[in-house]
Amino acid sequence: MTATTDPALILHRWLSPAYPVGAFAYSHGIEAAVAEGWLTNADQTGAWLRDVALKGAGQNDAILLAAAWRAETPERLAEIAALASALAPSANRRLETEAQGAAFARTTAAVHGIALYPAPYPVVLGRAARLMNLPLEMTLRLFLLAFLSNLTSAAIRLVPLGQTDGQRILSALEPLCAELAATAAPSDLDALGSCAVMSDIAAMRQEVLTTRLFRS
Template identity: 50%
Template sequence: MNTGTRRMTTTIEVLTLAQLLSPSFPVGAFAYSNGLEAAIAEGRVTTAEQVQDWLEGILMHGSGKADAVLLNVAYRAQVVEVSEIDASARAFAASKERLLETDLQGAAFCETVAQVWGLSIERLTYPVALGRAARLLGLDAELTTAMYLQAFAGNLCAAAMRLVPLGQVDGQEVQLALKPICLEVAEQVKTAELDDLFSCAFASDISAMRHETQYSRVFRT
């Protein structure tokens, strides 16, 4: 079979990524809603269809797409370039809570991969840290990106299940519908550079800012 220039993915790569991106991996992803909690509390996201639309926007035009770009840039970078990429990731965070989310999850990720795999990775924002770990572990960048985006969407679906509330079947149907988008974005960012960073999911960014002053909260962001 002719596979062209595409590298064959091994089963161990898939299993390693499943572990790195599992809800059991101690980055505390369950504690963050990326601003979705504020959107739900304000009545702007109240149905499964609205949850799907909201997440599509984030994955294609917002923080999900930006994370995918950062992951791939970090994956291809030389060691001396990583600190600049991480600084860009921090500067690009749209709000205090977005910065908190990527910083704390990234720190926990770096600490865990250092202890489990012996990887020497400085404290980095989450997508940058994942990109570096994937490179050091020899994992496929496109697969890493697609699975990261699926995990990202899955975590937000779990938040919606608790807050809308969204039924479990509805939550799974939303995630199924988002899989093609995860694959599409992973394909788009394979050769991305820092100059490709952008976000125009303004409603999501504003919700993340408004969440900072929300009176009653379940999630940290």
């Protein structure tokens, strides 16, 4: 990375919906939650996303990203990647993280000329940020906001919600993104844990829906 490159611009580009990782294809179980009648309005959706961020994949992926950013050896990075895959509560949630990670690695390696290999999305993103000398906490904040933005976009289509409701939800979640980033940055893998049970159940049920719009 050259001295004139703005880290924020790189991260915004990487985490933009235009970056070809296919994030739009994944609802993280929201599709099944709507089908079950668990999400019917903006308030329920906002609470659901807060739980996913604070007690589920949001927190865990942030910790995994930070660990990958700090990893000093290929062996350590491989251990983190294996753990990230094992933490996925369903086959399609594993697909969600691994397919996006592979797409991110492929594109980012080609664009920036850095050595990246397929791994779960937060792991390969953390590694790329380290190789490009991007600040860890900034990477975490923007990653979390992008994750929640994608799920909000899915909810807008599925619940359905209005665009303004979607932006209200995201605005309310912005402080949580900053808090989780600050907590995850110094955390080690012992801090991993999840109790977003309904989200995990929804991810499993989504796999057997008769009609599906999303891959997770």
